[in-house]
Amino acid sequence: MTGGGAPPGLALKSAAGRWVLAAAVLGSGMAMLDATVVNVALPRIGANLHAGLTSLQWLLNAYTLTLSGLLLLGGSLGDRLGRRRIFAHGVLWFAIASAGCALAPTVQVLIGMRAAQGVAAALLTPGSLAILEAVFRREDRAAAVGAWSGLGGVATAIGPVLGGLLTGLAPWGWRLVFLLNLPLAAVVLVVTRNWVPETRDEQAGGRLDLTGAALAALGLGGVVYALTEGPVRRWPGSLLATAAAGVALLVAFGINEHRRQSPMMPLSLFSSRQFSAANLVTFLVYAALSGSLFLLPVQLQLVSGFSPVAAGSSMLPVTVVMLLLSARMGRLAQRIGPRRPMAVGPVLAGIGLALLVRLGPDSGYLTGVLPAVVIFALGLSGTVAPLTATVLAAAPEHQVGIASAVNNAVARTAGLLAVAVLPALAGITPTALAHPAALSTGFHHAVLIAAGLCIAGGLLAWLTISDDVLAGEPAPAVPAATPPAPHPPSLPGH
Known part of the structure; x- marks a missing residue:
């Protein structure tokens, strides 16, 4: 099967099918792992490279900026030039950029290498899902994507813990966070070369945008x-x-x-009121999540005295609750419609974020962090699957893939802007890292602003989303935009 015209035929339970799934999971898992471990390492990076808050913002935004801007183009390149080829190039370049991050002598070089990582991630991220859709036989695709999503969730869950462990080894331990990608990339490249067949979309027309x-x-x-x-x-x-x-x-x-x-982002998608409304809800909710969770590890380590490992482990309940409830909430939305889950979920998540206002110098995990995180997780579980289902159901069938990618781009752009704007709105100055009391006050303001954005997203969903949009639609196998943990990884179905 070397071209887009050959019918996909791999069975998931075959040896070849397992190798293809392994390549897709490990490749996208690199990007997910990197996104989560870096947040935990931010305070140590700041201290080791003498970087202020603005530089730490750029360490996240440089990656997200290039990824957001080039994500749709990466999917188009795979469709035209070969999905395996572009995926493998993305993995190789991601490894090279990761080595550059690990060896960066200054924060400016590190920011540049993070931008290069984002370019590479824009090639490998959409390709991982596109390979599954193109290679497996129709009856196994949902199971393959479900396995990919679940195993990716494991990478998201262990990322902060692993990042905390590596960061805590030494003041320069954060460099090991990036070196971790090199052996992973080597395995992915070997598996991809030997077991992943090449596919492309022979009907992809028009010039690249x-x-x-x-x-x-x-x-x-x-x-x-x-x-x-x-x-x-x-x-x-x-x-x-x-x-x-x-x-x-x-x-x-x-x-x-x-x-x-042949546009990169067909504006005709937004002629659907439901698609536009769901993406606006996405923007509000993901701005709240990304902005507040960017600051949470910093608050826990510099104000509350948590170790990098403890700070990295603080959000594990979110992953556990999501794994337990997301599929159930998708089925519930299918049965009763998405309007009520999409209204209640963000409001509940906002309440969880607002409870983080109690965090201070003497806060413990069980009383200060866990209750807020659990309520936040329950709200997020009620939001993601219904939101995904609405986005995909509101798009024409032949544009479902690009609709999912657009929703990912909206989520990432929201996070990008929130990380840039929220600290200033909350009164967190560039020198706040050296003044824990001022940082804590700003963090409290930030989580309240984020809570307001989440609640606004829930109210918007109540006013704009129709239960009829899911009539006759199957529950989605994978989110169009996955929740940040603590920075949003992408699961675009391109």
Whole structure:
């Protein structure tokens, strides 16, 4: 099976099928693992490289920016040039960029290498799911994607704990977080080369939307740069011009997508009221999650005195609850409609985030963190599957893959903007890392703002989402956008 025209025929339980699944899981798991372990390492990176809060923001946003801007392009390249080929290139480049991160002598070099990681992740992330959809026989695809999602959840769960263990070994232990990707990448490349067949979409027509990708990445970059640096530099004219240029480029991106015959992001998808509403709910909820959970490991380590391991383990209940309840909530939404779960879930998650306002210098895990995390997890479990089902059901059948990828891009963009803006809105200054009391006060403001965004998402869902959108639709096998833990990994069904 070397072309898109050959029918997919691998059985999941065959030896070849297991190797293909292993390659997809380990490849995407690298990106998931990296996203989760880095958050826990942020305080140690800041101390070791003498980096302030703004630099730590860029360590996350440089990765998310390149990934968000190039995610859809990465999927299109795989469809046209070969999914195995682009996936393997992404894995190789991710390993090279990870080595660069581990060896970075300054925070500026580390930020640049993180941006390079994002470019590589934009190639390998959509390819991992596309390979499963293209290679397995139809009756095994849902099971393959379900296994991929569950095993990816394991990577998300162990990431913070592993990151805490490695970071706690020494002041330079955070470098081991990045070196961990090298042996994983070597295994993925060997398995991919020997067992993953090449596939492509022979019907993919039109030229690649390179203009759209450039406009989206540059536009987002300009806006995020201005929002991150503005509070630090007190908004000089050059930054205002950068922000205006970024907005203009994003407008040009919209015009480009409207005029192209084969756009990277078909604007016709947004003609569906349900699709637009679900993505707006996604934006509000994921902005809240990404912004608040970026600050949580910092608060736990620098204010509450948690070790890197304890801080990394603090969100494990979220993964456990999600694994136990997400599928059940998907079936519930299928039975009663998505409106009520999508309204109640974000409100409950917002209450959980608001309870984090109790965290301070003397907070313990069982009384200070666990109750908030459990309520937050229950709310998130009620949100993700119904939200996914609504996004996919609101799109035409032939555009379900791109609809899922667009929803991922919305979630990532929300997180990107939240990490840039929320610290300033909460009054957290670039010098706050050296002043625990000021950091704690800002964190309390931040989680309340995030809670408000979540609750607003629930109210919007109640006002806009229709229960009829899921009539006759099967429950989704995998989320269109997975929850951040603590920074959102992507599960795009491209």
